[in-house]
Amino acid sequence: MTMEITSIDFKLLSPQMIKKMTTVRIDKAELYDPDGYPIDGGLSDLRLGVIDPGLRCRVCGATAGNCLGHFGYIELTKPIIHPLYAKRIYQLLKVTCRKCGALLYDKSDKKISLKNVYKNPLKVCPQCKEKQKKITYQKPTLFREDSKELTAEEIRARLEKITDEDLKLLKIRGGRPEWMILTLLPVPPVTMRPSITLESGERSEDDLTHKLVDIIRINERLKKNLELGAPDFIIADIWELLQYHVSTLMSNEISTLPPARHRSGRPLKTLAQRLTKKEGRFRGNLTGKRVNFSARTVISPDAKISIDEVGVPKYVAKELTVPERVTKKNIKYLKELILRGPDNYPAANYLIRSDGIKKKITEENKEAIAEEVTIGYIVERHLQDGDIVLFNRQPSLHKVSIMAHKAKILPYKTFRLHPCTTIPYNADFDGDEMNLHVPQTEEAQVEAKMLLAVKDNIRSPRYGLPLISCKHDQITGTYLLTREGTVLDKKEAAHIFMLIGKENENLKDSYTGKEIFSALLPSDLNIEFKSAGCVGCPHCEKHNCPYDAYVVIKNGKLKHGVIDDNALGEGKGKLINIIERKYGSDKIKEFLNNVSRVSIYYVTHHGFTISISDQMVNKNITTIKEKKISETRKNVDHLIKSYKSGRLKPLPGFDEKGSLELLIQSEAGKLMNSMSKLIKTKIKENSAVIMAKTGARGSYVNLTQTSVLVGQKAIAGKRIFRGFRNRTTSHFKKGVLDLKSHGFVFNCYKDGLDPFEFFFDAMNSRENLMDKSLQTRHSGYLERRLVNALQDLKVEYDGTVRDSSGRIIQFVAGEDGMDVGKSDNGEINFNLII
Amino acid sequence: MAKKEINIFENYLVPKHEIMTEEEKQQLLKKFNISLKQLPRIKERDPAVKAIGAKKGDIIKIERKSETAGVAYYYRVVV
Numbered sequence: 001m002t003m004e005i006t007s008i009d010f011k012l013l014s015p016q017m018i019k020k021m022t023t024v025r026i027d028k029a030e031l032y033d034p035d036g037y038p039i040d041g042g043l044s045d046l047r048l049g050v051i052d053p054g055l056r057c058r059v060c061g062a063t064a065g066n067c068l069g070h071f072g073y074i075e076l077t078k079p080i081i082h083p084l085y086a087k088r089i090y091q092l093l094k095v096t097c098r099k100c101g102a103l104l105y106d107k108s109d110k111k112i113s114l115k116n117v118y119k120n121p122l123k124v125c126p127q128c129k130e131k132q133k134k135i136t137y138q139k140p141t142l143f144r145e146d147s148k149e150l151t152a153e154e155i156r157a158r159l160e161k162i163t164d165e166d167l168k169l170l171k172i173r174g175g176r177p178e179w180m181i182l183t184l185l186p187v188p189p190v191t192m193r194p195s196i197t198l199e200s201g202e203r204s205e206d207d208l209t210h211k212l213v214d215i216i217r218i219n220e221r222l223k224k225n226l227e228l229g230a231p232d233f234i235i236a237d238i239w240e241l242l243q244y245h246v247s248t249l250m251s252n253e254i255s256t257l258p259p260a261r262h263r264s265g266r267p268l269k270t271l272a273q274r275l276t277k278k279e280g281r282f283r284g285n286l287t288g289k290r291v292n293f294s295a296r297t298v299i300s301p302d303a304k305i306s307i308d309e310v311g312v313p314k315y316v317a318k319e320l321t322v323p324e325r326v327t328k329k330n331i332k333y334l335k336e337l338i339l340r341g342p343d344n345y346p347a348a349n350y351l352i353r354s355d356g357i358k359k360k361i362t363e364e365n366k367e368a369i370a371e372e373v374t375i376g377y378i379v380e381r382h383l384q385d386g387d388i389v390l391f392n393r394q395p396s397l398h399k400v401s402i403m404a405h406k407a408k409i410l411p412y413k414t415f416r417l418h419p420c421t422t423i424p425y426n427a428d429f430d431g432d433e434m435n436l437h438v439p440q441t442e443e444a445q446v447e448a449k450m451l452l453a454v455k456d457n458i459r460s461p462r463y464g465l466p467l468i469s470c471k472h473d474q475i476t477g478t479y480l481l482t483r484e485g486t487v488l489d490k491k492e493a494a495h496i497f498m499l500i501g502k503e504n505e506n507l508k509d510s511y512t513g514k515e516i517f518s519a520l521l522p523s524d525l526n527i528e529f530k531s532a533g534c535v536g537c538p539h540c541e542k543h544n545c546p547y548d549a550y551v552v553i554k555n556g557k558l559k560h561g562v563i564d565d566n567a568l569g570e571g572k573g574k575l576i577n578i579i580e581r582k583y584g585s586d587k588i589k590e591f592l593n594n595v596s597r598v599s600i601y602y603v604t605h606h607g608f609t610i611s612i613s614d615q616m617v618n619k620n621i622t623t624i625k626e627k628k629i630s631e632t633r634k635n636v637d638h639l640i641k642s643y644k645s646g647r648l649k650p651l652p653g654f655d656e657k658g659s660l661e662l663l664i665q666s667e668a669g670k671l672m673n674s675m676s677k678l679i680k681t682k683i684k685e686n687s688a689v690i691m692a693k694t695g696a697r698g699s700y701v702n703l704t705q706t707s708v709l710v711g712q713k714a715i716a717g718k719r720i721f722r723g724f725r726n727r728t729t730s731h732f733k734k735g736v737l738d739l740k741s742h743g744f745v746f747n748c749y750k751d752g753l754d755p756f757e758f759f760f761d762a763m764n765s766r767e768n769l770m771d772k773s774l775q776t777r778h779s780g781y782l783e784r785r786l787v788n789a790l791q792d793l794k795v796e797y798d799g800t801v802r803d804s805s806g807r808i809i810q811f812v813a814g815e816d817g818m819d820v821g822k823s824d825n826g827e828i829n830f831n832l833i834i
Numbered sequence: 835m836a837k838k839e840i841n842i843f844e845n846y847l848v849p850k851h852e853i854m855t856e857e858e859k860q861q862l863l864k865k866f867n868i869s870l871k872q873l874p875r876i877k878e879r880d881p882a883v884k885a886i887g888a889k890k891g892d893i894i895k896i897e898r899k900s901e902t903a904g905v906a907y908y909y910r911v912v913v
Contacts, residue, residue, distance in 0.1 A: 800866060807872045816903035 004805065012175035018184045022073040023047050023059050026187045029217040031205070043212050048072055049189040069189025074216060076183055076246075077223040078239055079152040081141040083247040083254060084272075085180040090137040091118060092159060092177055095170070097125035098132055098145070101161025103169065117170075139256040141243055152243070156181040185246065187212060207268040211249045211260065218242045293320055293438040299393075300429050302416035303600045306593050307468060308454040310391050310405035311416025312383060312436065314345055317409045320438050321349050321380035322387055326373055334379045338370040345409070350380040383407050383438060388445045390437040390452065391417070393425040397783060400424035400457050400467065404448035420468050420592050421454060423570050455585040458576070461821035466573035466580065470595060471565075473608070475696035477599025478517065478563040480606055484548050486513030492605075499601055500594040514558045520594045522583055523556035529574045532565040532695040535680070565695025568595065577824065581832045614688040615707040615750040621682055625675065625708055629746060632671045633739065639663050640737050660737070665719065668712040668744055675708045676700050683707075710745035710753070713764040719743050720760050729756065842881055850897040851882045854909075859893050862909060876910040888912045 028042040038044040049069030050057045057067040081089065095104050095117050104121035123132055136144045143150040159178040167177065193206035205213075222238045248260040251272035259267040275281045295316045302311055312320075326334055340347040341363045351359045351369050354376045361369050373379070383389070385408055392402040401424065410416055415434055422428065439445045450456075460467040470478070480486065488496070493511040497504055502519055530540075533549040543552045543560045551561030551574075567575040580588040642648045643660045651659040680700050683689060691697045705711065713720060720743035726734040732741040740746070743760040747753050753761060792804040799817050801810035813819075820826055842848050854862065863869070870891070876883055878890055888894055892912045900906035 798866065802872075805872075806868065808866065808868065808874060811866070811908060812903070812906065814902055815898075815900040815906040818902070 010174060012179040013186070014175060014179050015184045018071075018073055018186050022071040022186060024070075024072040026072040026074050026212075027216065027220065029213050029220065031209070031213070032203075043187065043209055043216070044190055044195070045072065048187070049191045051190055051194050067191070069191035071189055072187035074185040074187055074212075074219060076185055076242070077219055077226065078242070079156050080182045080185075080243050080246045081152050081155070082180050082182055083140050083250055086137070086139075086141050088172075089155060089159070089177070089180055090135070090143065092162065092170075092172075093135050093143065093150075093155065094118070095121045096158065096162050096166070097128060097130055098158065099130040100125060100128040101158060101163070101166075102127035103162075103166045104132065140247060140254045151239075152181050156183075182246065185215065207262070207270060208249075210262070211245065211268060211270055214260075215242065215245045215249060218245055291437065293440060295320060295436045296433055298414045299417055299427060299432050299434050300414040301419045301422075302410075303419055303474075303596045305408055305416060305418055306406075307418040307420050307589055307596075308405055309408040309418070310389065310436065311410040311414075312389070312407045313413050313415070314409055314411060315413060316436075317383040317407070318343070318345055318347075318349075320383040320436075322383060322438060323352070323378045323380050323440055326375050326377045326379060328375060331373065331375060334381065335370045335373055337381050338366055338373065338379065341366050346382050346384050348379050348381040352378040352380070383409065385409055388439060388449050390439065390448055391415075391425075391434060392437070393427050393432065393434045395780070397426075398424075399461055401426075402452065403454050403457055404452035405454060418593075418596070419472075419474065420470060420596060423469065423471070424457065424467050453585075455589040458580050458585065458588055459821060460571070463571070463825050464821050464823040465571050465825050466576040467570060468592065469570045469573045469576055470568040470592070470599070471570065472696055473603050474596055474599045475565050475568060475694050476608055476691060477601075477603035478568060478595065479690060479694040479696070480608070481513040481599060481602045482517050482558060482561075482563045483513065487511070488513065488516060496598055496601060499597045516598070517563060518553075518557045520591060520598065521553060521556045521558065522579065522587065525553055525556045525578070525582070527551070527553050527574065527578050529566065531561050531563070531567065532569070532572075533562060533693050534566075562694070564693075569695055578832070581829075608687060610687040610691075612750065614686040615703075615748075617679075617683060617707050621678060621708065624678060628671055628674055629709075632667050635667050636664055636739055639667070643737075661719065664737070664739070665712065668739060672704070672709075672711040675711075676704045679704050679708060704748075706749045709748050710757070710761065712739075713743035713745060713757075713760040715743075715763060715767050720763060722763070729759070731756070842885055848882060849899070851886050851888075852895045852897070853886060853888050854893045854895050858895075862893060870911050873909060873911040875913045878912050883912055 024041070024045050024047040026041055026043060026045065028039050030039050031042050031044045033039050038046055040046075046058050047070060049059075049067055050062075050064045053064050056063055057070075059070050060067050096102065097104060102125055103117070104125060105117045106122065106126055121132070124130070125132065133145045135150075138144070143155060156178050159176075159181065162177055167173075188208060193208040195203050195205045195209065197203055218238060218241050222235070222242055225235055225238060244257065245260070247254060247257055248268070249270050252259045252268050252270045253273065260270070261267055273280070278284060295312075297313070297316070305311055324330065324334065334348065337346060337348045338351070338361055342349050342361050343363070348361055351361060351373065353359070353372075354374075359365075359369060385406070387407045388404050389407050390402055391405045394401075396402060403421070403424070405417075408416075415436065417425075417427070417434070425434070427434065439448050454468065458466055458468045488511045490507050490509055493516060494503075494507055496516055497507075497519065500520060528542075529551050531549045531551050533547055534545075535547060535549070540550070542550050544550075545560070548560065548562055551563070551567060552559040553575075563575070566572050576588060576592070579591050639648065639660060643656060646656075648656055648660060650656050651662060654662060683703075685693075688698065688703060692700050692703050715722065720728055723729055727736065728741055728743075740756070743764070745753060745757040745761060747757060793801055793809055794803075795813045796802050799812055800808050801813050802808055843850070866872075870893075873893065876894060878884075878888075883894065886894075890912055894910050894912060896908040896910065898906050898908060
């Protein structure tokens with residue numbers, strides 16, 4: 001069982017405690033004597049710990065690395081206010097008597113709560129009847145009573161007078177309040193502030209050491225001046241300087257204090273700066289760490305490698321290594337690698353002897369090292385083809401943001417990834433960079449291979465449909481190949497069969513595209529489904545579909561229909577879905593590889609492009625458009641007229657004006673829809689239409705906007721009403737409600753927009769842009785908080801959801817014990833299982 | 835004015851709460867191989883707990899309507 005933490009206490013350090021935990025009193029500002037030997041009582045006193053390797057600690061006897069160091073202390077000549085507790089001190093001063101230290105509140109008055117004590121302390125002490133003076137606080141460490149400054153000594157004396165019972169009432173825990181005024185200052189051990197010896201032999205001290213030197217120097221000066229009986233104002237000046245140095249030791253980012261600077265002008269990094277912010281100890285070193293055996297570079301596509309591979313530049317492969325233990329079986333092979341020299345890929349970089357000594361292999365010593373290799377040694381060899389690596393793109397929002405690939409060593413300088421795997425990573429190739437990690441133990445490699453492999457993560461864990469799937473040109477390619485009328489001659493067919501490893505000597509003279517595609521399918525596959533090109537006729541003619549949009553696969557032969565987004569696309573992928581279910585992950589990997597190769601081959605050799613002529617529509621459509629527009633205008637005018645005359649019947653839940661808006665918007669929508677339908681049915685098939693129809697890229701809405709009309713522009717879901725009083729711009733009459741003046745665009749992008757339309761379009765675009773950036777930021781942060789809260793919850797083998805200490809969160813995961821990632825969009829298709 | 839008695843279980847949002855017998859309790863703990871500490875908690879001053887008169891250390895069986903499973907059972911220990 002895990003150990004349980006009962007409680008954690010944070011307390012103030014008392015002077016006695018400081019004395020107890022420290023080993024040496026530090027009072028010399030010098031670090032080393034003229035011979036370079038550490039001075040006793042200086043900041044590098046040997047009793048503060050060891051940092052030089054080989055030496056033993058004088059206090060605990062441990063070697064460097066094992067001895068954590070020991071604290072020392074500085075005896076402050078006069079007390080100093082701890083700057084980070086100043087606020088607390090102020091609160092206490094306000095609520096306690098200046099003379100006897102009693103709480104300034106009436107204990108008999110039960111109406112006064114603790115909160116009110118802080119807000120309204122009594123003006124006269126209930127115990128000694130002393131009249132209280134007004135205390136003010138000035139950042140960072142200055143307290144005044146009326147106008148007289150309070151010294152740290154006086155404040156300490158007052159805090160000492162507060163009784164423990166009163167502190168309990170004030171809910172102040174963790175020790176005595178006077179400990180917030182420092183009399184002893186702990187000096188951190190040298191292990192916490194190591195000095196660096198530069199190449200020139202010069203020593204460079206840590207920022208903390210510099211700060212501590214300042215403190216000692218001023219402290220000693222204050223002491224000397226006190227002994228000499230110097231005038232008060234001089235003492236006060238030095239005291240204030242000491243306060244400044246102690247304050248900046250705690251934190252160098254106190255708003256009202258100028259930061260202490262290094263000689264070069266760089267602000268010193270003191271205690272608080274080591275812990276806080278993104279680069280601090282918590283966020284920078286504990287929650288997140290830098291790792292070895294990793295690489296990062298730009299990604300680019302390669303449809304010819306397998307989906308479970310990642311192309312690694314040779315240049316990177318020479319740096320990343322995999323440790324391999326020398327055995328009887330591989331000793332010869334590993335010796336050969338070593339003899340190649342570290343620069344001659346594939347080779348090896350390091351040899352680790354069984355006693356743990358690590359040796360770098362160089363061109364000069366490679367023979368000697370190869371001679372030395374013995375069974376049991378470990379050779380760190382270059383990354384090679386087939387090695388398991390983890391591949392990741394940030395932001396890592398879901399589990400498929402990190403997957404295990406097989407390395408494939410390639411020339412040039414980018415990581416290569418299969419276009420199908422861009423979907424889970426949400427990657428594109430406009431300059432995206434990705435990270436690669438090499439697991440270093442067999443356990444890690446096997447774990448990655450079994451849990452994170454690309455082929456085992458084809459399905460989205462969110463809804464259980466294919467995530468790793470085809471898009472863009474891959475879809476276009478399969479459509480062009482499988483549509484009616486595609487015929488390939490013997491030579492082309494032979495080439496494609498070669499691509500998928502199905503070379504055949506007895507080829508027919510010609511093949512239809514559907515026959516070629518059938519070669520990719522398992523021979524006993526049977527499935528029927530509608531393709532993305534389905535127009536949704538009221539009565540489906542099934543395999544007699546006039547649009548060839550009904551797919552029939554019988555015994556692994558594609559009989560009817562075209563293969564498009566519905567068969568291969570993300571979140572649909574009927575074909576990918578069934579192949580993965582029926583034949584397993586290796587088959588689906590093969591299938592996706594082959595489909596990609598064939599479709600990309602076909603689309604590149606067939607040729608595919610769009611141009612402005614794809615956006616041209618014939619006169620017929622233009623006349624229909626004009627007719628429909630004038631019809632809509634008439635309808636809208638009629639609506640406005642009936643509204644103005646008060647004859648418009650309001651819709652349920654709306655007033656007259658709201659109803660009018662709704663009706664006008666629906667008229668505009670109707671116009672758009674009829675135009676979309678027109679494009680869908682009447683336009684001749686061209687490249688742009690093919691992409692929209694097959695779901696490869698773009699939609700009919702895009703096509704309508706580019707070639708017929710853009711339609712209604714909106715802000716916050718309403719027509720545009722911004723601008724002048726009762727009108728959008730001064731070019732329209734006041735109070736006019738027609739389409740034109742409120743953001744309806746009658747032109748299309750190809751013809752161009754008139755100035756008003758252009759302006760409305762810009763307004764709309766700006767809103768979209770703003771929404772996009774704001775929304776992603778918010779949902780990103782929301783996701784992060786959710787992940788942070790749920791990160792160590794886990795479904796145990798008994799089906800319960802538990803946290804890291806074994807506490808039950810859910811008794812049955814998801815209340816029904818189902819893994820949606822293994823379902824078909826939340827449902828279970830029993831026919832596929834049985 | 836006398837305080838109006840309200841039966842919170844009449845509200846459709848409040849699921850059925852039930853105190854488990856000692857025997858059922860042991861069975862449950864054995865089934866999931868857990869100690870009382872590992873169960874989800876419910877405060878003794880929770881209105882539903884007060885209504886059924888459960889004491890500290892009792893386990894309460896809650897029968898909830900579930901979108902995914904129809905009926906789901908949840909167990910909480912009174913603290």
